[in-house]
Amino acid sequence: MTESIITISIVGLLAGIIFSMPIAGPISILITTNALKGRFRYCVLVNFGASFATFTYVFGAVYGLTKLYSFYKPAIPYLFSLGSILLLYIGYKIFITKIDFEHFEDKSQMSEKIKKKEKGGFYTGCLINFLNPTLFIGWLTSTFLVISFVSSLGFNTGDLEIFIDRSVKEISNFESSINDSLILNSPVSMDVRTTHSENARFPTYFHLLISVFYALFVSVGSVTWFYFLAFLITRFRKSINILFVSRLVKVMGVVLCLIGLYFVYLGSQLFLNLQIS
Numbered sequence: 001m002t003e004s005i006i007t008i009s010i011v012g013l014l015a016g017i018i019f020s021m022p023i024a025g026p027i028s029i030l031i032t033t034n035a036l037k038g039r040f041r042y043c044v045l046v047n048f049g050a051s052f053a054t055f056t057y058v059f060g061a062v063y064g065l066t067k068l069y070s071f072y073k074p075a076i077p078y079l080f081s082l083g084s085i086l087l088l089y090i091g092y093k094i095f096i097t098k099i100d101f102e103h104f105e106d107k108s109q110m111s112e113k114i115k116k117k118e119k120g121g122f123y124t125g126c127l128i129n130f131l132n133p134t135l136f137i138g139w140l141t142s143t144f145l146v147i148s149f150v151s152s153l154g155f156n157t158g159d160l161e162i163f164i165d166r167s168v169k170e171i172s173n174f175e176s177s178i179n180d181s182l183i184l185n186s187p188v189s190m191d192v193r194t195t196h197s198e199n200a201r202f203p204t205y206f207h208l209l210i211s212v213f214y215a216l217f218v219s220v221g222s223v224t225w226f227y228f229l230a231f232l233i234t235r236f237r238k239s240i241n242i243l244f245v246s247r248l249v250k251v252m253g254v255v256l257c258l259i260g261l262y263f264v265y266l267g268s269q270l271f272l273n274l275q276i277s
Contacts, residue, residue: 001206004158005213007150011157012214015146016054016221026087026128026259029252031226033094035233036245042121043230049125050226051219054135059215061140062160063208064167076133080267083131087260090124095253132263143214144168158210 022028027050031043129135144164151161237245 001158004156004160004206004210007155007157008160008210008214009217011146011150011155012217013221013224015142016218016223017225018221019142020222020225026090026132026256027125027226028229029094029256030090030124030128031230032233033097033249033252035230036237036240036249037097038234038237040230040234043234044227045121046125047223047226047230049122049127050129051125051223052122053126053129054139054222055215055219057129057135058139058143058218059211061136061167062143062164062214063211064163077267077270079131079133080263080270083128084260084263084267086127086131087263088257090128091253091256091258091260093253094256095250097249097253139218140164140167158206160207160210160214163207163211 020028023032027046030046034042034046144161144167147157147161147164151157
């Protein structure tokens with residue numbers, strides 16, 4: 001039992017770090033652009049807010065709360081719409097940002113406004129991730145692949161791969177949507193077998209316990225990576241050419257707006273599918 005918890009915790013930590021690394025995600029862009037502006041505290045709050053939402057999605061996917069997905073799914077088009085508005089707004093604000101390293105910390109008149117904005121970092125991080133319905137499917141798919149791979153190597157995952165396999169099958173039985181193809185076309189066989197699952201006996205509460213540990217350490221891994229990223233960028237931002245930084249920030253603003261437009265596209269497609277059906 002202890003061996004399974006340790007294995008799942010390490011795997012969750014590594015998965016949280018690795019899957020947080022792509023720089024094209026909304027949270028990555030928000031943290032990077034604000035770190036370039038020297039707003040380290042704001043980045044930390046965004047980081048914790050996003051990780052809270054990540055914990056919720058990962059726990060739901062791993063613990064097998066897939067029946068909630070049937071109630072959650074009709075709201076996905078509206079979540080995409082709200083998420084697109086938020087991302088377009090943030091992307092626009094990032095695009096019009098002017099970087100001024102020399103006078104940024106000297107503007108005492110702006111200090112109160114900066115503090116107020118920093119307080120909203122946690123809620124911004126939460127909203128961006130909660131309004132991204134693809135995270136649930138994404139984490140279910142990635143967790144299925146990771147846990148199945150770790151289990152195939154002979155590590156004791158506490159039968160977690162069996163529960164995730166059931167979740168995948170339950171989700172695949174729902175009416176397919178744009179993002180469900182990630183699961184339905186998964187290259188990993190749905191027939192999960194491990195040397196531990198047949199003989200291992202765990203208490204009834206163990207599935208809940210191991211799901212909490214996995215989701216927690218995925219969140220810890222995510223927090224660790226984004227904290228490290230924000231720290232490095234904030235620490236060395238002044239050594240980067242100001243013109244390059246300004247252009248990079250604008251490019252990231254445009255990328256965030258494009259992600260917002262993609263959310264608009266997904267939402268509109270889902271709305272059309274609902275009307276047709």
